[in-house]
Amino acid sequence: MRLDKFLSEMGIGTRSEVKKLLKSQKVTVNGETITKPETKIDTDKDIVCYNNKQLVYEKYEYYMFHKPAGCVSATEDNIHKTVMDYITDTVHDDLFPVGRLDIDTEGLLLITNDGALAHNLLSPAKHVAKTYYAKIDGMVTDEDVNLFKKGVDIGEEKPTKPAELTILKSKPISEIELTITEGKFHQVKRMFEAVGKRVTYLKRISMGPLVLPDDLKTGEYRKLTTEEINLLINN
Ligand code: URA
Numbered sequence: 001m002r003l004d005k006f007l008s009e010m011g012i013g014t015r016s017e018v019k020k021l022l023k024s025q026k027v028t029v030n031g032e033t034i035t036k037p038e039t040k041i042d043t044d045k046d047i048v049c050y051n052n053k054q055l056v057y058e059k060y061e062y063y064m065f066h067k068p069a070g071c072v073s074a075t076e077d078n079i080h081k082t083v084m085d086y087i088t089d090t091v092h093d094d095l096f097p098v099g100r101l102d103i104d105t106e107g108l109l110l111i112t113n114d115g116a117l118a119h120n121l122l123s124p125a126k127h128v129a130k131t132y133y134a135k136i137d138g139m140v141t142d143e144d145v146n147l148f149k150k151g152v153d154i155g156e157e158k159p160t161k162p163a164e165l166t167i168l169k170s171k172p173i174s175e176i177e178l179t180i181t182e183g184k185f186h187q188v189k190r191m192f193e194a195v196g197k198r199v200t201y202l203k204r205i206s207m208g209p210l211v212l213p214d215d216l217k218t219g220e221y222r223k224l225t226t227e228e229i230n231l232l233i234n235n
Contacts, residue, residue: 002038003029003037003038003040003048004018006057007027007048007055009091012055013183015037019037020087022034024073027050028047030047037207043059044202045088051229060112060221061085061092062111062224062229063082063112064098064109064212064216064222065087065111065220065221066109066216066220067106067109069104069106071086071103073097073109074099080092080103084111086219087204089147094113095111095112095113096113096231097109097111099112099207102189104202105203105204107204107212110207120235121232122183124182128181129206130181130204130206131204131207132180132202134175134178134188134202135173136173136176136197136198136199137199140170140174140193141167144165144197147194148162148163148191148195152195154184155190160180160184160187161181163178163181163191165177166178173200177205191219209235
């Protein structure tokens with residue numbers, strides 16, 4: 001990678017600011033002062049210092065985002081705000097949301113530029129568990145719990161995989177938690193439609209080993225901890 005690109009990716013400044021810094025002899029590569037912006041470096045091996053401090057290159061970034069309603073899970077959209085509009089101070093510019101939540105769904109969304117991890121988490125073969133909290137227009141009953149355990153017909157080739165439904169409140173407006181291991185389009189809403197009920201509020205509260213923390217408010221995001229990243233990678 002070019003040295004000026006590396007430095008600007010590390011958040012040191014824009015490409016033109018970085019050029020000036022290089023001229024002022026503030027950057028070393030393996031102990032040698034380098035002034036040429038086009039110098040090629042190997043991010044795995046070379047030790048780059050700015051003002052005598054080593055810049056450790058992180059190829060991948062991982063953030064946990066609490067998606068609010070009203071934005072789409074995409075990197076670009078002509079009409080709506082996207083989840084990426086909320087993620088403002090990243091080092092790299094190639095981050096994307098892992099999977100989709102509907103525009104009116106809130107909750108946990110992983111944002112990264114690690115394509116292999118995203119692929120693994122979304123792979124149907126991996127059966128990554130996702131838990132949702134929902135408010136349901138209708139009385140959710142033990143019969144629904146049993147139906148969801150067996151799998152319901154949502155108009156796909158096969159019924160849904162066994163899902164764990166926990167009733168928090170069985171009232172005319174019920175509250176539930178549902179854990180599914182698939183990610184079919186509008187899956188939770190369609191599962192409740194299949195038993196004659198309607199989801200009126202939906203929030204994802206966990207995905208694999210990641211749990212949405214209570215203190216991460218809607219619209220906020222934070223870096224994953226090293227422990228969380230390791231749990232995800234070894235999931
Ligand atoms: N199921 C849905 O119906 N919507 C979502 O956003 C996620 C799961």
